[in-house]
Amino acid sequence: MIRKKVLCSSIVLAVMLLSKLYSSAHSASKRDPIRTAMLAQVEKRKKAIALSPEKQKEAYYSSIRFADRRVPLQNPTVEVKFERYLANFSFRRQQSYDLHKKAAKHLPKIASILRSYGIPEDFKYIPLIESDMNPRVTSHRGAGGYWQFMPATARLYGLRVDGQVDERKDLIKSTHAAARYLKSLYKEFDDWTLVAAAYNVGGGNLKSTIRRQGTRDYYKLRLNKETGSYIYKLVSVKQVIENPNKHGYKRYAKMDDKYQHINEQNLL
Structure with missing residues (x-):
């Protein structure tokens, strides 16, 4: 009888644990679109900075050399x-x-x-x-x-x-x-x-x-x-x-x- 009670308790505990894990995963999945959107905004901003005329000029000028020596x-x-x-x-x-x-x-x-x-x-x-x-x-x-x-x-x-x-x-x-x-x-x-x-x-x-x-x-x-x-x-x-x-x-x-x-x- 005691063994049956212990087994039942274990099953209930396992179900509760799995239920909690599923709930957490489900909540996280609901947050994913927001996180994805935020990451997309960050990447967009980084790309905008990289494409700015100032950054383009800086990158281009740093590449300019004469006879393998960088022009200062x-x-x-x-x-x-x-x-x-x-x-x-x-x-x-x-x-x-x-x-x-x-x-x-x-x-x-x-x-x-x-x-x-x-x-x-x-x-x-x-x-x-x-x-x-x-x-x-x-x-x-x-x-x-x-x-x-x-x-x-x-x-x-x-x-x-x-x-x-x-x-x-x-x-x-x-x-x-x-x-x-x-x-x-x-x-x-x-x-x-x-x-x-x-x-x-x-x-x-x-x-x-x-x-x-x-x-x-x-x-x-x-x-x-x-x-x-x-x-x-x-x-x-x-x-x-x-x-x-x-x-x-x-x-x-x-x-x-x-x-x-x-x-x-x-x-x-």
């Missing part, structure tokens, strides 16, 4: 100069796809040659800045060809320049010469950003400036207008070529931009 766009002076030149190369200002056509035609060949010498690929943009990929361009000082070599420098690095032949106008030969010249500058400066500046102003001139001013940081050096804008132009051209959709070149929108933040849409 957190510096307000650097940021202002960069934005000025970037605007100059945007589709809004250019109203032309010529830059991208020339890049598509010539840059793969240039990049391949530079890689064979161990030169960072970002230097392939130099001919776009120097000559606009026009081999017939000649400066008032006598620099000519795709890479705008002075005659003496061209000869020093293996090009024939005389009354009959001007190999500065040969894209392949002049690019090999430019790669040799860039390598020699790197031996002098051991910094690719300074190498690009030296390519523009000359190694001797840049060394004198560094010695006088006591800094090797390109972004802190006080340089002539052309050299002081040189890296900004190279980086700006790189951005519009690699991210055409972002900078208004909609004909190239079918191509994925090289930079694309996970939460970013091309709003520019």
Whole structure:
């Protein structure tokens, strides 16, 4: 009899326990829609923050590099100069796809040659800045060809320049010469950003400036207008070529931009 009472009590207790568990689970399930809605709101807010123009700009600018070195766009002076030149190369200002056509035609060949010498690929943009990929361009000082070599420098690095032949106008030969010249500058400066500046102003001139001013940081050096804008132009051209959709070149929108933040849409 006692055993029967104990068994009955156990069954009742088990039923009560199961009933309570079911009730708790049922209540929790009723709360789930509210919790789900709240989580959805949190995620929506996080996404809105990630997609805000400020956050997009911050993420994009932190990705910008020249020769694998980050451009210090957190510096307000650097940021202002960069934005000025970037605007100059945007589709809004250019109203032309010529830059991208020339890049598509010539840059793969240039990049391949530079890689064979161990030169960072970002230097392939130099001919776009120097000559606009026009081999017939000649400066008032006598620099000519795709890479705008002075005659003496061209000869020093293996090009024939005389009354009959001007190999500065040969894209392949002049690019090999430019790669040799860039390598020699790197031996002098051991910094690719300074190498690009030296390519523009000359190694001797840049060394004198560094010695006088006591800094090797390109972004802190006080340089002539052309050299002081040189890296900004190279980086700006790189951005519009690699991210055409972002900078208004909609004909190239079918191509994925090289930079694309996970939460970013091309709003520019």
